[in-house]
Amino acid sequence: MDVKLFERISATEWRVAPTGAMRVPAVIFATEDLIRDMDDKVFQQVTNVAALPGIVRAAYAMPDAHWGYGFPIGGVAAFDAEAGGVISAGGVGFDISCGVRTHLTGLPREAIVERQKDLANALYRQVPVGVGAEGKIALDDQEMTAMLAGGAAWALERGWGRAGDLERIEEHGRCEGADPAAVSSHARKRQRREMGTLGSGNHYLEVQEVAEIFDEEAAGAFGLRQGECVVTIHCGSRGLGHQIGTEFLGEMAETAEAHGIALPDRELACAPIKSEVGQRYIGAMRAATNCALANRQIIGHLARQVFAQFFRHAELPLLFDVSHNTCKIEEHAVGRDRKRLHVHRKGATRAFGPGHPSLPDALRPWGQPVLIGGSMGTQSYVLAGSGTSEERAFSSACHGAGRQMSRHQALKTWMGRQVVDELLTRGIVVRSPSSRGVAEEAPGAYKDVRAVVDAAEMAGLAKKVARLQPMICIKG
Amino acid sequence: MLIGIKEGRRHCRYRSGMCKACSSAGEEGTSSPSGGAETTGWEHFAHDADIGVRGWGPTPADAFAQAALAMTAVITDLDLVRESEAVRIECTARQLDLLFHKWLNALVFEMATRGMLFRAFAVTIEGTRLTAIARGERIDRERHMPAVEVKGATLTELKVEERQPGCWLAQCIVDV
Numbered sequence: 001m002d003v004k005l006f007e008r009i010s011a012t013e014w015r016v017a018p019t020g021a022m023r024v025p026a027v028i029f030a031t032e033d034l035i036r037d038m039d040d041k042v043f044q045q046v047t048n049v050a051a052l053p054g055i056v057r058a059a060y061a062m063p064d065a066h067w068g069y070g071f072p073i074g075g076v077a078a079f080d081a082e083a084g085g086v087i088s089a090g091g092v093g094f095d096i097s098c099g100v101r102t103h104l105t106g107l108p109r110e111a112i113v114e115r116q117k118d119l120a121n122a123l124y125r126q127v128p129v130g131v132g133a134e135g136k137i138a139l140d141d142q143e144m145t146a147m148l149a150g151g152a153a154w155a156l157e158r159g160w161g162r163a164g165d166l167e168r169i170e171e172h173g174r175c176e177g178a179d180p181a182a183v184s185s186h187a188r189k190r191q192r193r194e195m196g197t198l199g200s201g202n203h204y205l206e207v208q209e210v211a212e213i214f215d216e217e218a219a220g221a222f223g224l225r226q227g228e229c230v231v232t233i234h235c236g237s238r239g240l241g242h243q244i245g246t247e248f249l250g251e252m253a254e255t256a257e258a259h260g261i262a263l264p265d266r267e268l269a270c271a272p273i274k275s276e277v278g279q280r281y282i283g284a285m286r287a288a289t290n291c292a293l294a295n296r297q298i299i300g301h302l303a304r305q306v307f308a309q310f311f312r313h314a315e316l317p318l319l320f321d322v323s324h325n326t327c328k329i330e331e332h333a334v335g336r337d338r339k340r341l342h343v344h345r346k347g348a349t350r351a352f353g354p355g356h357p358s359l360p361d362a363l364r365p366w367g368q369p370v371l372i373g374g375s376m377g378t379q380s381y382v383l384a385g386s387g388t389s390e391e392r393a394f395s396s397a398c399h400g401a402g403r404q405m406s407r408h409q410a411l412k413t414w415m416g417r418q419v420v421d422e423l424l425t426r427g428i429v430v431r432s433p434s435s436r437g438v439a440e441e442a443p444g445a446y447k448d449v450r451a452v453v454d455a456a457e458m459a460g461l462a463k464k465v466a467r468l469q470p471m472i473c474i475k476g
Numbered sequence: 477m478l479i480g481i482k483e484g485r486r487h488c489r490y491r492s493g494m495c496k497a498c499s500s501a502g503e504e505g506t507s508s509p510s511g512g513a514e515t516t517g518w519e520h521f522a523h524d525a526d527i528g529v530r531g532w533g534p535t536p537a538d539a540f541a542q543a544a545l546a547m548t549a550v551i552t553d554l555d556l557v558r559e560s561e562a563v564r565i566e567c568t569a570r571q572l573d574l575l576f577h578k579w580l581n582a583l584v585f586e587m588a589t590r591g592m593l594f595r596a597f598a599v600t601i602e603g604t605r606l607t608a609i610a611r612g613e614r615i616d617r618e619r620h621m622p623a624v625e626v627k628g629a630t631l632t633e634l635k636v637e638e639r640q641p642g643c644w645l646a647q648c649i650v651d652v
Binding site for chain 2: 245
């Protein structure tokens with residue numbers, strides 16, 4: 001993207017003043033280099049978002065922003081229901097509440113290395129992964145409703161997890177206000193055999209080594225020690241979330257005109273928060289959020305079962321579970337007032353700063369853990385929400401590296417077997433049902449996550465705490 | 477008309493906004509014995525993290541069937557899929573492009589809930605209504621080695637249009 005499109009506020013903040021239909025400015029947090037590498041469409045998309053009814057303060061884009069359906073991925077926007085604000089299915093994303101959780105193992109790198117291949121094989125056997133993999137859990141309609149209302153708390157009640165888990169999950173593992181009745185029979189049917197499955201594409205389960213610590217005190221509070229290993233899971237609400245996203249996107253696109261909303265792009269489909277379809281979507285979206293929370297909780301439990309077979313004392317306590325495709329009601333400053341806003345984060349992570357009341361006691365002084373996924377051959381990061389993230393972008397930060405190469409191009413560039421072998425020489429064991437899937441997800445197809453997290457820190461969105469290096473990657 | 481992989485990937489390839497069928501239809505459309513088959517085909521087109529599916533043929537129904545082949549080919553090699561089961565699909569939409577979007581999403585739903593892959597499609601479009609028989613088989617993870625799950629068809633790059641008389645094109649981005 002041409003940096004001349006923006007007014008430079010600082011080395012990591014770039015602004016577009018409102019023009020035309022824009023109601024608020026658009027702001028991108030990124031270095032000049034990252035902006036130059038961004039797709040031109042990010043400018044178009046973030047300025048489109050700035051034109052939506054009821055948007056407050058600004059339409060924001062995170063350092064990992066790239067093209068998305070309607071909203072850019074890495075987009076953050078908040079709407080005031082009292083000012084005609086909207087809710088957008090495209091602003092949440094198709095994989096509703098897709099996110100990341102990290103469990104601590106307390107095990108040193110050497111303990112994993114000793115049994116690395118056996119552990120990888122056991123995890124691969126235990127966690128259903130890839131296209132056509134069915135979970136061992138089949139939900140009837142009544143249980144589906146209970147899951148959609150209860151989230152990770154439901155999973156815990158059914159025996160998948162431990163009491164301490166819930167306080168380490170956003171909203172204590174259960175999204176209030178879910179309306180299972182707003183979830184269609186098609187969406188339910190898609191999920192019937194998908195609970196506890198990882199999916200495919202960029203979703204993964206990794207065993208990672210804490211390779212570098214940036215903030216000793218915060219890392220200590222998070223339980224991260226250099227040389228020890230963690231388990232990180234990236235996945236979302238599977239078929240159910242996608243079906244909901246698809247259905248409501250269509251409905252919102254069809255009803256936008258009747259609501260007096262002119263859409264510059266059909267994928268930007270939205271509805272007033274106070275409309276019938278808007279409320280129905282919010283109820284369904286929260287139910288899908290619970291599905292994602294329950295799904296990650298179950299997969300976390302499956303990982304615990306495997307580790308228990310190998311390491312008797314490894315309990316795998318949960319560090320934290322974050323979602324990066326969401327819309328949540330939060331209170332934020334708008335001018336001199338504090339308002340309850342519908343904050344959309346699409347490919348962006350909530351990043352509450354130190355002292356936030358929603359954080360558990362042990363984490364509150366340090367800020368919310370922000371878990372950033374890299375690619376299977378590169379590093380991931382743990383950040384902590386910073387004190388300035390609220391005023392910067394409604395307490396939001398980046399979510400990952402983002403692709404720099406299409407799947408098509410990746411497939412032409414790499415062979416799956418070659419990627420697996422190359423990673424093995426670097427000490428990373430990959431298990432996947434699909435060689436082609438591995439090629440499409442080759443590390444070189446992704447941007448450098450380091451530049452993204454460095455920019456997030458410089459911009460005051462979040463602070464770096466630790467860098468994680470993959471050792472085992474289970475990929476769909 | 478039943479469109480299977482034998483009809484796919486003929487000479488007619490859409491490139492840079494023009495397909496060979498469009499540019500040559502006037503010359504050989506009626507004279508070539510295989511003219512009808514040559515005007516059908518499919519391909520993928522690159523799009524950021526996801527992938528585009530594009531089909532073309534003499535009628536919208538043919539283009540829809542070809543694009544469906546392209547969608548299966550996102551997941552696996554079409555030659556690996558057998559036709560052992562048939563599934564009936566129906567959908568309606570007021571506009572032809574939205575009907576295409578619904579058609580692909582109906583296939584995504586059937587693939588996901590039946591655990592199937594499809595490789596042949598008989599499509600009929602009457603007004604706002606599409607009926608189809610999709611033929612394929614249950615996913616065999618060993619044999620099909622599915623690369624990625626298609627989670628849904630999107631409205632992005634959605635187009636259904638008659639590029640030239642007798643050459644319809646249908647395309648959109650699918651989310652994977």
